[in-house]
Amino acid sequence: MSKFIVITGAAGFIGSVLANYLNFNQLDNVIIVDDFSKLEKIHNYDSLPYDRIERDQFIDWLDKHHNDIDTVVHLGARTDTTEFDYGVFEKLNLNYSKNIWNICSNYGIDLYYASSAATYGDGTLGYNDDIELIDRLQPLNPYGLSKNEFDKWAIKQINKPKHWTGFKFFNVYGPNEYHKRRMASVVFHGYNQIKKEGKIKLFKSHKPDYKDGEQKRDFVYVKDVIKVLFWFLEHRPENSIYNLGTGKARSFIDLAKSIFSAMNIKENIEFIDMPKDIRDKYQYFTEANMTKLHNIGYNNPFYSLENGISDYVKNYLIPDKCFEK
Template sequence: MRILVTGGAGFIGSHIAEGLLEAGHEVAVLDNLSTGHRKNVPAAAKFYECDLRNDDLTRSTLRDFRPEAVSHQAAQASVAISVRDPRLDAAVNVLGGLNLLEACTEQGSQVRRFVFASTGGAIYGEVPAELRADEATVARPSSPYAIHKLAFEGLLACYRDTRNLPSTILRYANVYGPRQDPHGEAGVVAIFFAAALAGKKLRVNGRSQAGDAGCVRDYVYVADVVRANILALDGRVEQPIMNIGTGEATTTEELARGICQRLGVEQTFEYGVPRLGDLERSVLDASIAFRYIGTPVPLAEGLDRTKVFYTERRD
């Protein structure tokens, strides 16, 4: 199949592009390189430097590559930036996405399947202690980022019904793994690996106050996200919406300890106040996804694999 991966110069998209090439597909990447890097794009993939906010360029990219399926990973992907600049978030995540949907459904388009990177980590809002949010949990997005992701999910349902564009929505938990950018505001695993290797203190922001063990998250290894994308692009996922996570709850402090232990560095943390807009607890019920992708990679194993990247293959 000819598959277009938007955001394929970024962390998750580049892994999906690689996985699709390994599975024998023809792959092109569309990316504006705002947070992604040209070196992340696999050599065997065609590359289109294109901003989704540019309607004409988006259309001409799709006309040129003529994809049969699209994995839409490109996004303004930071909750914090969306709070500071909600217009930017809407411009990329809603209007840019709409340009892509229009290009996918214009006359002559061969796109038969559309897979969307949504957010399980932000869309459900606070997940109470001991519970996990499944796909039937009512969405309670509280940041512009999550609100816009939910809006785009609604647009996909509309294009499914009115333009005959089949789609699968994958709601990711907190994704981590090799190539995640440690310089952004999101991606605590990458930030902690980089800080620990540089001999800096790891900052644990409080969950309800400075000094506690920090927020609770569900950390999912990027390979599981790739597997889910490939199955969905193949049309093998029946559900229109599927959570991608592990169901395991981990505090920021537990994560920090695990990373320091692996690197054999002293555990020196600084404890900050809660960050504005951060959810206290987010854990997903991803049991539907387990039926497709099997048991997810445990955090300990995922951190071991990630460590190899940060310590041996830094590029």
């Protein structure tokens, strides 16, 4: 029997899409980990045939069953960028992740984990995933800080997994994010606003360099994210930290227009004030430098913003469906 791939955060957004993708590709050697008591996520994983491990039992379980494990894909995290209590992130995003890293390192288990574009802060140093720059990054919120602290810690470790990679996810959108509430993508919220009110609300700009709605992000469709993760599982390339976006920044107005187009509804955009609690912690521009990922051989095309939103809206949001291949 082949050894297992373990996915943490498997009831969540990206983790559940990966688990379902592996199932569609007929991988039966998968174990999923999460807090399965949160029933709002149940549709993300209820059809999966895999064994489940509760998150608070996983560290002890992994240490005990290490001989049976090939790879851990660690996608479980606290991801609320509006939570400002660093202690919340320190427990799950930092200490929990360190425990997983140490066990994987001690027993020769490969580890792939989620970092974040939030580590780049306001982009003063650009969006280059050169690990030499990580010590100089200044995240804008405790979430980004926790992710950057783990990246810095991991790089400095002498004891490392044989194969390991951190992925700096940019603005991921797509099916299976319905449970994320305030932290769901602007695509998800925009679709629901248009469906209910016939219009979408976007944040005004509070910087003179940007017009309202011209703030830009690197929006990446979750299907592309999963294809990259699957490619890493197949090829086990050079250990490092990699950006995972599209490499193309697009405006929130572009995003809104794409949703209206997919819904076949006339455009109606309203600009609202940004909440004061996030105003000085808001990224006005992100764009992944994808050179390093391309240089190791990943050259598959990514969905354009228009095509990704069209697929998401027409095949998942309108019919109210979870991820399918």
